[in-house]
Amino acid sequence: MTATDVSAPATQARIPGSKSLTNRALLLAAAAGGVSTVWAPLLSDDTRAFRAALTSFGVAVRSSPTSEFWEVTGLGGGPVGQARLWCADAGTAARFLPPFAAAGRGAFLFDGSSQLRARPLRPLVEALRRLGAQVETGPGGGLPLLIIASDLPGGELTVESSLSSQYLSGLLMAAPLMRYGLRARAEALVSSPYVDMTLTLMRRFGAGVEKTADGAIRIEPGGYTPTDLVIEPDASTASYFFAAAAVTGRTITVPGLGTGSLQGDLRFVDVLEKAGAQVTVTESATTVRGGDGLRGGFDVDMGDISDTFMTLAAIAPLADTPITIHGIGHARLKESDRITAVASNLRACGIRVAEGADWITVHPGRPAPARISCHRDHRIAMSFSVLALGSGVPLELDDPGCVAKTFPGFHAELHRLFPDTLDREERQ
């Protein structure tokens, strides 16, 4: 193919905005007193749920005609009054919004889908009660959650963080609204890059944030200042396109994800490098170039970037030797029990897999055609789509639409970037 060949497949992936950055920006803008603009927000089920919940609190969010930006008029503090908040499937909504509500005044009832009701909230509920909030939970100790709020004094807090980092992030974001601020310490923190992202965004919205020498985080009282923020493309979403490059020998670039990225999940490209791909990260973009096949024979800790472990596990059968991923026990508590969901789907494709409480080993093998159970988990659908692409073996997703949680246009974008490969696969 030449540089002028108009049929050359595209190499620049169009990745929508980060879910984690969009929902943090929305919350901080809602708490600030004045108008903030969130540029290039993610438009997906999770961010729509988060935005709708903020609207229920009385926050005004206006979209530009093409949703190029969202303009948020904040409350200048926590919410006041009474509201019912629907969190849908969004873990970030169920973990970030209750601390915000508790720092306000009134009665707030949170609920979500049966999938979200099954996800743990106990460490957050306990932390809020220790701070003085009145919280009633559903029968399982999580959603539905009723919060009777009458401001929070703040103070000192240790947050159990082995199940999720989102509890700590939610409490930290509410801390500038507490009378005396907060000095928080995480116990057994997983997914730590997300807490760094939280602190960086809080600083951008003017909060006083300091990591102390003894490992605590000190947040000053004083609220937030409205800010304009540009949302980066989502690094977890980008992982599917980088993996697709690695398994097809193609080159994929994601503009807007570079050395200054706030997202830990961009480190997924280091894992692909271990597996033989060539990776270039500049200030403004990341490029992955696939080599001749995938190299295995390594054991990698993906505890900090566990949303991307399934991307690797799903393509691991295409490697020359086994791949082990460890440190991912908390991935059993997400949209699905992700270790078991990946293992059982790979086994359905005839692949040998071993798993433990917090690890998985995937052996090489050519997958057989199979029907993939997505468990309403967007990442199962996206990961196994990349396995189908790389192996040329048809895999039928039982719920292709579940990708809407973070990327409604996923299948179209994969097809745009890999038309030949996918057409060949469809003809088989």
Ligand SMILES: O=C(O)C1=C[C@@H](OP(=O)(O)O)[C@@H](O)[C@H](O)C1
């Ligand atoms: O703070 C966030 O935005 C997130 C934190 C991570 O969750 P855990 O901390 O539960 O691992 C990640 O899996 C999730 O998709 C988004």
Ligand SMILES: C=C(OP(=O)(O)O)C(=O)O
């Ligand atoms: C775990 C995830 O989402 P959340 O916890 O935000 O629902 C995810 O997007 O993979």
